[in-house]
Amino acid sequence: MLKIILPDEYNFCFGVERALELAREHMNNGDSFDTLGEIIHNPHVVKEFEEKGIKVINSPEESTKRKILIRSHGVPPETIEKIKSLGKEIIDATCPFVKHAHDSARKLVEEGYFLLIIGKKYHPEVIGIQGHAHGKGCVVINGEEVEQLNLRGKKVGIVSQTTMLLWNVQDVITAVLKQNPKEVRYINTRCSTTERRQNATRELAKKVDVMIIVGGKHSSNTNRLYEIAKEHAPAAYLIESYEELKPEWFEKARIVGITGGASTPPQDVLKVKEIIEKI
Ligand code: SF4
Structure with missing residues (x-):
């Protein structure tokens, strides 16, 4: 019987949660805005926002809306000045x-x-x-x-x-x-949430035969977790969705560990768990 272990913390990190809450709050107030870059590195969440009319733009000039949301990654001061010079308001979701x-x-x-x-x-x-x-x-x-x-x-x-x-x-x-x-x-500017998640991934990877990291392949923090998992688990895979799972990964496995990046919706991690259980 395959045993599946999840760490205590596999939900959105504080900064991403905060950015999503801000975006949803403005959306519910009927505000019209675009996001400068993907709000989080997760294709499913980006699609969800796009369906509600919130576009991802690559530069402030591209926006046709009244407001622009700055995501948790932050931007240089010149970008803030540029947005202001275009007469647009800023929704600042830069992580503290x-x-x-x-x-x-x-x-x-x-x-x-x-x-x-x-x-x-x-x-x-x-x-x-x-x-x-x-x-x-x-x-x-x-x-x-x-x-x-x-x-x-x-x-x-x-x-x-x-x-x-x-x-x-x-x-x-x-x-x-x-x-x-x-x-x-x-000056230590590493984020404590990231550090906890990295430590938990390391400890989990040491105990399992296969480690699955769920998250955007362009996400820096997800890639760091994958590097840690590869170093400590006999096998590790980085996937964006349960659809990428391959049954042969689990043929000889007795224990599987699953975790998600800071911008991975917890339901994506749970879906992966559900599908592995069926395998
Ligand atoms: S991972 Fe990034 S966005 Fe999340 S809490 Fe840490 S610094 Fe903030």
Whole structure:
């Protein structure tokens, strides 16, 4: 008999829940708005909003509505100015954890630190952090990239994208220290929700034969969970929907673990569980 285990926390994270609540509140008030980028990296939720007339736009100029919603990833200050200059109102769903990363990065730059942002280059959240740091900040993902820089004698300030793994942060800080900087100041901008979810995924992956991560394939936090699962479970798969499940994945499995990314609707995780039970 196949045993299926779910972690305690597999619902939307606080920031995503907040963004969805804000969007629904405005929708119920009859507001007309677009979202700048997908409100969350989940095709089902994006479709649900599109069916209600809320379009995903890639730049403020594309919007024909009165208001624009900024999603939990946040945006650089120039984008906020652009929206205002077009005479549109902002529904700001930037996650407070992301705002903390903005403020920390700006503070480090204003205090004269050479800023390192640990994260994925060109990720919207990282672009936002860089924007709030007056366009400064060098984006690195690991210690190897730090080796390409010359930090000797510099005051180095470090923040990270909220979803970064602790391993990336430690690797970067170790590489920075090797370069004999004058000073290193690290502000922890990793999100505690992400950290709890990553820890729970690691513990679960160690106990199971197969680990299933449910979530958008473009979602940064979902991909981090998949990396952790691959490292600790004998087999791990990342799927967006139950339709991608393959019976052969479970042929020799006795215990299966399932979890979802921060932007995965809990019902998607439960649907995957239901289908695996039938398999
Ligand atoms: S993962 Fe963390 S930082 Fe990102 S939206 Fe959710 S709560 Fe906010």
